[in-house]
Amino acid sequence: MNPVFATRTNRTAAALLTAVMLWGVVNLTPWWPLAWLAPIPLLLAAFHGSGGEARTLSLLAALIGLSSNFRYYQTTTGGWPIAVLLIALQALAWMGVVMFTRRIVRSAPVWYSVFAYPLLWAGLDTLINALSPHSSFGSLAYSQGDATRVIQIAALTGTPGIVFVVSLYASLTAVAIYRGRDIRLPVLAYGLPAVVILAALAFGNWRLLQRQETRRVAVGLAAVDDSIGPRVAAAQVNAVWASYESAISELAAHGARIVLLPEKIEVLNRVPAEQRLELLGAAARSTGVYLAAGTGLREEHATLNRFWLFAPSGELLTTYDKQHLVPGLEADMTPGKEFVTQEIAGVRYGLAICKDMHFPTLGRAYGRARVDAMLIPAWDFERDAWMAARMTALRGIESGYAVIRSSREGLLTVSDRFGRFAAERRSAPVPGAWLLTSAPLEHVEETLYAEWGDVFGWTCLALAVLMRLPVTGLMLAVRPLPRANGAEPASASLQD
Secondary structure, eight states: OOGGGSSHHHHHHHHHHHHHHHHHHHSSSOOTHHHHHTHHHHHHHHHHSOHHHHHHHHHHHHHHHHGGGHHHHHHHHTSHHHHHHHHHHHHHHHHHHHHHHHHHHHHOOOGGGGGHHHHHHHHHHHHHHHHOTTTTTTOGGGGGTTOHHHHTTHHHHOHHHHHHHHHHHHHHHHHHHHHTTOSSSHHHHHHHHHHHHHHHHHHHHHHHTOOOOOEEEEEEEEEBOOOOOTTSOHHHHHHHHHHHHHHHHHHHHTTOSEEEOOSOSOEEOHHHHHHHHHHHHHHHHHHTOEEEEEEEEEOSSOEEEEEEEEOTTSOEEEEEEOSSOOTTTTTTSOOOOOOEEEEETTEEEEEOOGGGGGOHHHHHHHHHTTOSEEEEEEEOOSTTHHHHHHHHHHHHHHHTOEEEEEEETSEEEEEOTTSOEEEEEEOBSTTOEEEEEEEEEOOOOOOHHHHHOTHHHHHHHHHHHHHTSHHHHHHHHSSOOOOTTSOOOGGGGTTO
16 A cells, blocks of 8 residues: 555545545536546545445545535536536546546556556546437536647547547556556556557647648637616617627628627517628628528427528528527427538538537538538536637547537637637627638548547446456456455455
8 A cells, every 4th residue: 555545534535635636627617637637636546445434435536626616517507406407416436437547457467457447437428428418518528628639539529539649648557556567467567558649649730730721711700798678778689789790890891701690699470580690691782791690589389509601692591500509498390300411612511500419410411511620609607708709619529521610608709629719809799809810721521539439438337247248357366466455456445
């Protein structure tokens, strides 16, 4: 036993250190290096303590760290009971992963025990992506939003690959401190994970150094934070729309070819919607731009979250209805079912709205359609502006396209297919904020992730399950090595 972790006090302190770092990992503006380091103290505390203590410490650390998002969950889910439930479920997942890892690592000193922790986390990330109504929201992968070299892995594996590599480093460090050379095939146990991590970083570096011919298009984005609703005074409604009209004119005058407005600027009945349609078409025609705007539309049998795209002639080119609605907050709306692409001057654009881009499956569909860029009107919750923009940009890395996103109560952003931001600006109340930039567009072949999907993630989950099968348990128990200090082998503590 490492003397540092010999006492319960020190093990508790280690778990609390993880809790503090985890607070900075899972919140809405994370600092990416912490994700690599945060699990290490908790894993070491779990390896050295009893089973009951390990469960308590891992649950405590996770609850403290994950509570950094309590106010956000309370706002977005409609109340504290669901917020508490979400944090509790996430904390139980952390406890389960730590206990799974503890079981594998302590069972026997086999080289592949280093992979238990990253395999299960990557597998769970895949499972949550597939089953959660929020899909990939909350994935550890998004903590790496500013680590551009790290997130290039998404082009091969999606978010599970990022989770795997980040978790592998933590596991490698914790197992190396716990086991030292008291492990079978130490060169393989420690060398293989190190090679995997370095290879992933080298791939990211190589990808960012690629030089290809890049087409560019001048795009303008505008957003006004003020909401328009049935109880809002007519003067305020007019001020919001006047701000957008002014922004469209200014952006066009400065050379914008495409102007993108946010999601659901106003929810309209049929007659007002027709009037707004004519006014937006007239704005596109008078300025000579392609104009994209998001509104809500109340039809006879459904309420839709709709995206209108106008040609410079004022003609309505196409529409798109949001497919993935926010649970609870958009319960009165009907989801769309169709993917929409539109070619403009030889560039193929995909259309989606805000939360749609939390879903890697939707992002892959547009990647397989060979779009060059996505046009995304959005509406965020202010405090999640950074996270929402990085989540959407990651879809571009996964499936090989630029992302043009205009959000109310969020950020106006343009990112390339590598997730690098060409421009970024915070939205604002009336008269709003606007951004003009040159969007980098590259037509590339389909990424491996767009083609193969979550094969890597499901494989990780299968391998993690395999580690717990009885036959694998027998393999783990074969000839366990004695501890270097002469203590009982770790497999003697399986009753914990």
